Amino acid sequence: MVAKKILVVGSSNVDFVVKTKKLPSSGETFMGESFSFIDGGKGANQAVAAKRLGGEVYFMGKIGEDGFGRSVLNTLQREQINIEMVIVDKTKLTGIAVVTVNDRGENTIVVVPGANETLSVKDFKDKITNIKDFDVIMLQLEIPLETVEYIVDVAFHNNIMVILNPAPAKELSDKFIKKLSIITPNELEAEILTGVNIDSESSAYEAAKILKSKGVDSVIITMGAKGAYLLSDEFIGWIGTSYVNVVDTTAAGDTFNGALAVALSENKSLRKAVEFACKAASYSVTKMGAQSSIPYLADIS
Numbered sequence: 592m593v594a595k596k597i598l599v600v601g602s603s604n605v606d607f608v609v610k611t612k613k614l615p616s617s618g619e620t621f622m623g624e625s626f627s628f629i630d631g632g633k634g635a636n637q638a639v640a641a642k643r644l645g646g647e648v649y650f651m652g653k654i655g656e657d658g659f660g661r662s663v664l665n666t667l668q669r670e671q672i673n674i675e676m677v678i679v680d681k682t683k684l685t686g687i688a689v690v691t692v693n694d695r696g697e698n699t700i701v702v703v704p705g706a707n708e709t710l711s712v713k714d715f716k717d718k719i720t721n722i723k724d725f726d727v728i729m730l731q732l733e734i735p736l737e738t739v740e741y742i743v744d745v746a747f748h749n750n751i752m753v754i755l756n757p758a759p760a761k762e763l764s765d766k767f768i769k770k771l772s773i774i775t776p777n778e779l780e781a782e783i784l785t786g787v788n789i790d791s792e793s794s795a796y797e798a799a800k801i802l803k804s805k806g807v808d809s810v811i812i813t814m815g816a817k818g819a820y821l822l823s824d825e826f827i828g829w830i831g832t833s834y835v836n837v838v839d840t841t842a843a844g845d846t847f848n849g850a851l852a853v854a855l856s857e858n859k860s861l862r863k864a865v866e867f868a869c870k871a872a873s874y875s876v877t878k879m880g881a882q883s884s885i886p887y888l889a890d891i892s
Contacts, residue, residue: 595726595856597641600651600715600742601634602707602733603667603677604686605659606881608841613693623691630666631688631881632707633731633758636842640849641729642672643887644871646856649725651676651718652734653706659685660706666882676718680706686733696837696876702733702759710734712741722749727852731756743770752855756848760784769806773861775848776802777813792829795820809861813847815840818869826862832869835877842881847872849885867891 610625638650650672654660656679663685667674686705692698715738728746730739730753739755746753747770754773757763760783768774778789787798789812799810799822809823818831850871854864870891878884 595647596649596724597646597727597729597852597856598649598651598725599634599638599641599729600710600734600738601637601729601731602632602686602702602704603630603635603650603652603654603663604632604688604702604705604707605629605662606631606688606690606841608690608692608880610692610879611694614691614697614699627880628662629880629883630663631690631842632663632686633733633756633845634729635663635667636845636881636885637729637731637756637849637852638667638672639670639882640842640846640871640885641852642670642849643885644850644853644891645888646849646853649673649676651678651710651715653678653680653683653710653714655679655683655685655706656681657685659687678710678714678718680709683709690841690881692839692841692879696839698839698841700841704733707734710738712738714738715742722746722751725751727752727754727856729754729756729848729852731758732761733759736761740767743767746770754848754852754855756844757784758844765805768802771807773809773811773851774802774807775811775813775844775851777815777844781812789814792820795829796822796827811851811865813844813872815843819847819865821862821865823861825860830862830865830869832873835873837876839879839884840876842884843872843875845881846875846885
C-alpha cells in the first residue's frame with residue numbers, strides 16, 4: 592500500500608520548561624525543581640507525532656534566523672520529516688513557549704509566536720504547487736487565522752481531508768467550520784466554541800452536536816484521562832482510555848492529533864483512529880516534555 596501523505600501546517604517553537612511542585616499564583620515566587628529546553632510548537636509536535644507513529648509527513652512553518660530556528664530544523668530533519676516548505680523569516684525570532692509543569696503533570700503555557708505569526712497566504716501559495724499531492728492536512732491556530740482559513744478553503748474545494756485542532760481557541764465562523772472534515776477541541780476549547788460547559792457525556796454530546804450542526808463532518812472532543820467523545824456519521828459516543836501515571840500533559844493533545852491523522856491515512860475507521868489516538872496520548876503523559884514525550888509506533892504496539 593502506498594503511504595498517504597500528511598501535510599502539517601503550523602507553529603514550531605522552542606519550549607522553556609520549568610518543573611515545580613505547584614503552579615504559582617499571581618504574585619507568588621518560589622523555587623522550581625528543574626529547567627530544560629525542548630523543541631515544541633503545536634504544528635511541529637503534531638508533525639513529529641505523525642512521523643513517529645508511521646506517517647509520511649511534510650511540515651510547513653516559519654522560523655527565525657537564529658539558534659532556536661536551527662534547533663527546530665535539526666529536530667525535524669532528525670525525525671525524517673520533509674522540511675522543504677519551512678521558511679526562514681529574517682525579521683522575526685523563532686517562536687518560544689514558557690511551560691510550567693507541577694508534580695501532578697498539570698501545566699500552564701505562555702506562547703510568544705515570533706516568526707509563526709508571519710506565515711502568510713502568500714507563503715502557502717509560493718510553497719504548495721499542487722495541494723492534491725497531500726491526502727490529509729493538519730492545522731492548528733498558532734499561525735494567522737487568515738492563512739488557516741485559506742488553506743481550509745483550498746483543501747475543501749479539492750476534497751482533501753482537513754483535521755483542525757482549534758488551539759488556542761478562537762472565534763470561528765460557521766462558514767469556516769462547515770469546510771472542515773474533523774475538528775478536535777479539548778473540553779475548554781469546545782466550551783469556548785459552543786458555550787457548553789462540558790462535565791459529562793451528555794454535555795459533551797450537546798457541545799459536539801452544536802459543532803456538527805455548523806457543517807463539520809465529525810467532532811472529537813478530547814478530555815484528557817477520560818478519553819474522547821466522538822460524534823460522527825459512523826459512531827456517536829465515548830471512547831475511553833487506560834489509566835496511567837501522569838507526569839506531564841504537555842503535547843498530549845498534539846500526540847492525539849498526530850496519531851489520529853496517521854490512522855486515518857491508513858484507512859482505519861474514525862472510531863479505530865480515535866482509539867489509537869487515545870492510546871498514543873496516554874503514553875505521552877507518562878513522559879516529561881513536548882516532543883520528548885511523543886511515542887514511537889513500537890511503544891504502543
